Amino acid sequence: MIGAVFRGPGHLEVGEVETPEIGPDEVLVKVGANTVCGTDVRILRGEKTRGIGWDVVLGHEVAGHVAEVGRNVRGYEVGAPVVLAPALACHHCFYCKRGMENVCLNKRIVGNLLDGGLAEYVRIPADAVAAGNLSVARKDLPPEQLALAEPLACCINGLTHYRVEPDDVVLVMGAGPIGLFHLQLALLAGARAVIVSNRSEARRAFASELGAHVTVDPTSEDLAEVVAEHTEGLGVDAAVICAGRPQLVNDALRVTRKGGRINVFAGLAGEGWAEIEANLVHYNELVLTGASDSRRRDYDTALRLIESGSVAAERMITHRFPLADAEKAIETSAGGEGVKVAVMP
């Protein structure tokens, strides 16, 4: 089969690899689509190295159909539409036992340490099958839409940290795929208004189409002023940072009301340092949170939201590439002109 193998920073080799063979407790999935993630871009650039293996097929946002079922496996039929929650937790460590499987100490990720979805087939390991990481979709939607369950699940995990209550005003900083998902989740959760800030006019226009009440160009408008205008001068109830620019952390602290919640959802560029006015946290009783990866329950929620059309999955896919052009797909994603880029074997 054809696969896109990460051979080290700057080197993605697309070519013939061995078609995986499955054991009696495993499932083989014929990949329908693998959407490209900012993480894939960072892996290929050599910016993300922790938990990343070389000579591994990249791709962790994968959906397809069951091609083969191991003889001990129940609950899957050949041809069923499936999506994979790619993070394999150990279910035994301190965090797993406390329901925080997304930060498992022994986590392995399909597409990072195990062969992933930028290939014609992907093997679902026995522990992933046993743990229910492979979900059967209730609706046979186009696979590139189902593949979005992965990034959406991560955003749902983020939402549990910054919470949105009815009548809240929420600020989403950044309108890439992740920001656009947070916008939609905040609306679903009952936000009275969502303010989206982004430099790109096209992205702001898309955010408006998806329901943003206000959009801000932070390069030409004063974010604090716009927020004050829409919150009776109080500040937003919650802010979520969906772009990796370190100064956004302080910007978020400045425009959030007392007792408000801030979530550092994006991984920050460089070493990840951000200089913040910590007295804002102190005097304003701000709640500063993070978010990493997702839990299987978030994945199920994400899948249901996509199946029901509650989230605009179809419109989020702006580019499609064949597997042979996997590198170009990743470059296109990095270029930022589209929203989500799908690779379709």
Ligand SMILES: [Zn+2]
């Ligand atoms: Zn991803």
Ligand SMILES: [Zn+2]
């Ligand atoms: Zn664990």
